[in-house]
Amino acid sequence: MVTGMAVQGIVTHDQTKCTVKVSPSEVEAGADLSLEGRVSCPHGCDLTGLNVSIRSQDDAELVMGELTKLDGEAYVTNELVLRAPLTLGQHIYRTALVPGEKDGVRHAGNSTEFRFVVKAHAAHVNVWGLPSAIVTGERFRLKVGIKCSAGCKLAGREVSIFDQEGGQAGAGNLLADPWPGTSALYVVDLEAEAPRVVGDYKWKVETPESDSGVAHAAGSATFPVKVVGPPDCEVTVKAFDSKKRTPIRGVHVLLHPYRALTDDDGFAKVKAAKGTYKLHVSGFKYIAYHNTIDAAGDVTIRLDLTSEPEGDDYFRS
């Protein structure tokens, strides 16, 4: 039953209902929470201009917002932004209408609890730059990049490589500066030794969780290690422009799994195991070349590549 009390000419409505919408319900440590305070009076009073207070577990006021508009049966605040605490786990905060008088009516109400969960920053791990084929037992290099979901500086963070059996195959620490072209992807160059048996392996890179100020979760990513036998032949591709008769730099040569790019002289040398390969040669703005070759020994192939039609404006219909 709704009650109203009159004290010295002022009516008090003390059964206002105060709630809050929280987004997201799970938030990363230190990230922003979006709140919308919602208050309704069972008497249908206009509550615009009154304030809502968001309070922490120890009753400290964190943010206050004014009720500005009616949304259904409740008056709501504009978006209130609250910085999430750094402590992980569930947090219980309260929202309450700040008692206030308007049009001869004083409104008060009970506070209401709301909950949200603070989680550690995630680590997005990426691996690139390792050779498409690695000779048994040879050392090879790869790059590992890690991005914190909140964009934190990760310089110095540990990274380890684990082989297919879980043995540590390499380790390092992220460098001081972000990878060129990125805002906060921190990288490390790592080196490891390939298995001594030919095969396709799946290795893993890992970075442990850390809690230096802000909690960061562990992160990992797998990557392929293709191990091949020692090469016993060399395939040389010489790429030239068919009209200009000039060498073409940067043409991609693929004899799966071997890959190479042509140099300034238009040459690409691929050391491979003897065998039959599908040769794909492709350069930007040139018509690609495909053929099957038999690499029984060293092979040299000269290709005169034809340019795609000139200009930007050719089209098909």
Next chain:
Amino acid sequence: MQGYKWLPRFTGVFLVGSPLLQNVLGTRARWEAVFPGHPAFLFIHARGLRIGNGGWEHVITVNQVGKRFYNESAIATSFGNARYPPGVDGTLKPFTPLDWRNSSIEHVRATYNRGSASDAALAINEGSQPPDYSSGPVWAIFDAASVQRGGWPVRHPYIADPPDGFFFKSDTLAELANLVMDNPYQKMPLEYLEETVARYNEFADKGVDEDFEKPVLHRIDTPPFYAAIVPVALNDSYGGLRINGKAQVVDLQGEVIPGLYAGGEASGGGRQHGIGRATVHGYIAGTNAVDEPA
């Protein structure tokens, strides 16, 4: 051209499509290859990256949920029959309101041809539900290694500055999947993008594209990562606006929408395209428009 003479009296709207397909990424306009200073640049904001036919080898294209749907290398070289449903069956079938396919499963099976891009057409609405199908943009996804190999000028005026929602760069694929939401036509994040790229990279390692038979694949793994819109130009359309014999647009219930005419590739059905179709439709529409009350 008589239609143009009558236009001042006409208060309706003409929609006439135009066919064009080029190898360009990251711009809202497919045919206006213009630089700053050209009046159209004020609206286009970017000239776009011209990647040539060979450039498709170095990107993947994904639909509005982040899934591949075609052999990218065939985009520029696979001619003809790129339509759904394949064949002419859909043209003369009775129109079924709210069924965007408007073709029988039997007909699709009978005429199925992988190169016809019917898979691609079906994939383009993925993630949306009837009756509010959305097609969303097609995104070319590539990495820093693609940019380096191609020497693509990832800078203004080839891409927009400030950004206009048609080209994005990010440190991770996960971020890229959400960034594209800044495009006004993208209704959902690229939910499957990371999964799609991981699968594509596996194919690159194997040397075989098990999904779409793309002949040459390059891993997409070198940051930063890019999403550039692939501006799709409409050529013929079975999915365009439905018109009657007077070139009047009809609604989903088959009723004429007063004052709205369509022609050329903006209208659905038909097999002819280009200027001939546009002018014939324009003549028919204009002839009928003059008889409508202003």
